[in-house]
Amino acid sequence: MAKKTLNIVESAYRAVMEEQDDTILWLLAAMQGAGAEHTVVLRGNAVNYAVAGQAMPGLTVGEWKQTQAPRMDNDVVDLIEKRKIPVFVIEEDLAARGIERGELAPGVQLLSSKSLPQRMAEYDIVSHW
């Protein structure tokens, strides 16, 4: 049985346009496909990944156009539904940014910062990205 890993993702919107995804969420999806057992906690600015309906225009430079700009909420839903990776967001970080629970993508769960240490103790590995 694979070791259970809790991934706390704090770095957000770093090179997502050039990579067309978030490199950590991508990595976890790829590892899950290889048999890993991951859980994701979005904290800090990364809680915004869970906001449904976000979109960003692709980059255009002259005749060159980006056609596959990232959709971070879709990637979060993909983790939950297709990869079976639970995704939590720190509710205090949502509140600090004025994001309501109803704005979140389906399947995203709330987690209080106070309960995070207890949650960490349930995992074999904790990775803070």
Added chain:
Amino acid sequence: MSQKTFAVALMDAPYESENLTTAFRILDAMAQRGHNINVFAYEGASGLAFAKQAPHPNPVHGKNLAEENHPTTKDQVAALLALAAKNGGKVDWVNCGMCVDERGVGEFVADTRRGSPADFHTFCEASDNVLVIPTK
């Protein structure tokens, strides 16, 4: 609108930050207006014009090479040069030579060149304005 000359310093490496997306949006706007642009690609940014960059498929996205259409900064640099030329502006894209050597990225897209910090000094002296986008 009169033609201006801008000096732009970039530092971020490809695929490491959002700074370059912002930079290319600004550079595109400059070139659309026919301005002259002098770019000093420093440190990680010296890899922006590296000619051996290659797009890839993305199995996590479930997309093949064509469907993923993965961006490469070398294509963005080439598009910038073409756009400027079309609109009557000039781009002098200088890749810091020592930075290039450190990274082994000495093969550039056409019409960019190897240079040194002295080029950035010259760019600043000749510019109407200077934009520095540093790495953080």
